Amino acid sequence: MTHLVVLAKEVDEDKVTPGVLGFIVFAAMALAVWALMKSMNRHMGKVDFEEPADAGTEKTEASGPAKPRKG
Numbered sequence: 001m002t003h004l005v006v007l008a009k010e011v012d013e014d015k016v017t018p019g020v021l022g023f024i025v026f027a028a029m030a031l032a033v034w035a036l037m038k039s040m041n042r043h044m045g046k047v048d049f050e051e052p053a054d055a056g057t058e059k060t061e062a063s064g065p066a067k068p069r070k071g
Contacts, residue, residue, distance in 0.1 A: 018026075
């Protein structure tokens with residue numbers, strides 16, 4: 001293998017490099033993260049959230065009266 005590296009000054013036979021498999025794994029992980037971020041942006045765009053003007057004092061009719069906890 002050292003005869004292939006003509007321009008290198010010194011080749012360390014004990015040096016471990018990631019090689020092609022490492023690059024493929026890294027590229028696959030980068031592609032997966034990109035796809036997940038694209039999906040997250042699409043899902044976050046669908047969220048419709050409106051905060052009430054005074055959330056501490058107003059109660060919505062949908063929530064109804066508070067129920068006592070059992071326990």
